[in-house]
Amino acid sequence: xxxxxxxxxxxxxxxxxxxLLGSLENVRILAGGQSLMPMLNMRYAFxxxxxxxxxxxDLAELAMTxxxxxxxxxxxxxxxxxxxxxxxxxxxxxxxxxxxxxxxTRARGTIGGSLCHLDPAAEQPCIAALYDAVLHVSGxxxxxxxxxxxxxxxxxxxxxxxxxxxLGLTLPVWTTQGQNVGHGxxxxxxxxxxxxxxxxxxxxxxxxxxxxxxAAIALAGVDVKPVRLDIAEQALLGQVLDHDLIATxxxxxxxIEMMEDAHITxxxxxxLAQTMTKRALTDALNRATGGRNV
Amino acid sequence: MSELDHAQTTRHIxxxxxxxxxxxxxxxxxxxxxxLRQELGLTGTHLGCEHGVCGACTIIxxxxxxxxxxxxxxxxDGAVIRTIEGLAQADGTLHPVQEAFWDKHxxxxxxxxxxxxxxxxxxxEADPTMDETAIREAxxxxxxxCTGYETIVDAALQAASRxxxxx
Numbered sequence: 434x435x436x437x438x439x440x441x442x443x444x445x446x447x448x449x450x451x452x453l454l455g456s457l458e459n460v461r462i463l464a465g466g467q468s469l470m471p472m473l474n475m476r477y478a479f480x481x482x483x484x485x486x487x488x489x490x491d492l493a494e495l496a497m498t499x500x501x502x503x504x505x506x507x508x509x510x511x512x513x514x515x516x517x518x519x520x521x522x523x524x525x526x527x528x529x530x531x532x533x534x535x536x537x538t539r540a541r542g543t544i545g546g547s548l549c550h551l552d553p554a555a556e557q558p559c560i561a562a563l564y565d566a567v568l569h570v571s572g573x574x575x576x577x578x579x580x581x582x583x584x585x586x587x588x589x590x591x592x593x594x595x596x597x598x599x600l601g602l603t604l605p606v607w608t609t610q611g612q613n614v615g616h617g618x619x620x621x622x623x624x625x626x627x628x629x630x631x632x633x634x635x636x637x638x639x640x641x642x643x644x645x646x647x648a649a650i651a652l653a654g655v656d657v658k659p660v661r662l663d664i665a666e667q668a669l670l671g672q673v674l675d676h677d678l679i680a681t682x683x684x685x686x687x688x689i690e691m692m693e694d695a696h697i698t699x700x701x702x703x704x705l706a707q708t709m710t711k712r713a714l715t716d717a718l719n720r721a722t723g724g725r726n727v
Numbered sequence: 728m729s730e731l732d733h734a735q736t737t738r739h740i741x742x743x744x745x746x747x748x749x750x751x752x753x754x755x756x757x758x759x760x761x762x763l764r765q766e767l768g769l770t771g772t773h774l775g776c777e778h779g780v781c782g783a784c785t786i787i788x789x790x791x792x793x794x795x796x797x798x799x800x801x802x803x804d805g806a807v808i809r810t811i812e813g814l815a816q817a818d819g820t821l822h823p824v825q826e827a828f829w830d831k832h833x834x835x836x837x838x839x840x841x842x843x844x845x846x847x848x849x850x851x852e853a854d855p856t857m858d859e860t861a862i863r864e865a866x867x868x869x870x871x872x873c874t875g876y877e878t879i880v881d882a883a884l885q886a887a888s889r890x891x892x893x894x
Binding site: 435436437438439440441442443463466467470471473474475483485487511534535536537538540541624625626 | 757792794868
């Protein structure tokens with residue numbers, strides 16, 4: 434299988450990238466290549482121009498900022514998964530990346546690539562939803578920030594104009610400030626490294642009495658975009674987190690509308706959503722309480 | 728598109744493969760696996776699916792195992808690459824993972840073997856303390872149809888032991 438012929442461009446700066454995006458038609462941006470290269474090889478995509486952004490060093494930076502953990506779009510999944518700042522401030526992202534692809538694909542694949550490819554069951558957009566991430570977009574008409582809730586326009590379609598590119602994202606990570614923050618991530622896939630059928634991510638912040646002061650739950654694989662389980666988050670607030678409460682709110686995951694495909698019925702998807710939510714919340718509780726079971 | 732500019736569809740690249748430097752003009756649409764096989768004649772790298780699923784084309788690029796079908800050759804400009812041909816020493820001494828595959832019958836038809844060996848060589852050189860669970864996860868992106876993986880995992884465990892200095 435061979436890609437159709439295209440003109441290759443390798444800008445070194447965001448300014449060069451914007452200039453190319455503003456002047457070329459029928460463009461695809463090549464990030465880590467783990468989704469675009471198969472599409473090129475199979476000629477599902479046949480762009481006239483491929484813009485390789487691997488040479489823009491600014492896009493591979495990872496740093497703490499006042500707004501949160503900023504991760505450049507070109508940061509490789511292997512790097513993100515092992516990065517000390519991620520392990521310290523957003524360990525649920527590192528845990529989710531364990532489930533992403535394989536050692537060979539994580540060596541090249543990027544967090545920005547996943548957020549633009551937007552498979553409905555992908556782990557990285559799920560974590561972006563969990564944190565209400567802000568996505569930083571650039572184009573010839575300037576830069577703009579897009580909240581994760583507005584990022585997915587439709588099935589596998591990000592909120593990007595044809596002449597825009599994703600430069601990175603900021604995760605507003607949770608500060609502990611006397612609270613005990615715990616996280617959990619679980620998914621079910623047929624084989625390790627496949628896209629999940631359903632994945633669930635959870636964050637809880639508990640006070641000394643195990644009362645939930647803040648909670649976030651995100652599901653992947655249930656809809657065309659990651660879904661925040663708002664009803665369960667509300668039900669957790671102000672309550673003492675224990676296994677009974679986890680069982681009650683996890684059941685809410687099965688009540689939301691589930692997408693359907695040729696292999697997985699909505700009912701089965703709902704059962705998986707409930708089970709994965711329960712496991713993620715249980716991990717979050719155990720971690721927030723220092724590993725003690727309650 | 729109607730007419731493509733030659734300068735945009737062809738690039739001059741330099742790569743080091745198994746210690747040998749090469750310079751070539753490449754079509755920018757050529758993926759790295761095809762480049763290694765067709766331009767450099769290194770046909771030990773096998774192309775199975777060419778869409779990143781089977782792992783047969785795994786090579787070691789700047790120390791990391793990657794799928795050579797999911798990267799353009801032009802992107803490898805300046806890179807240091809190891810392929811299956813570069814695992815054994817010049818005098819023919821096999822790499823510990825090759826030796827262990829031999830000992831443990833870790834291959835049958837051999838099609839997936841270059842990808843298995845390059846993946847395992849890379850991950851075990853980085854961390855020879857990997858246990859069976861970690862090894863199974865490491866080769867989860869390499870598909871074999873013959874041996875059922877058990878002997879491959881046995882071989883990887885033996886190689887890991889030898890690379891730690893055991894026997």
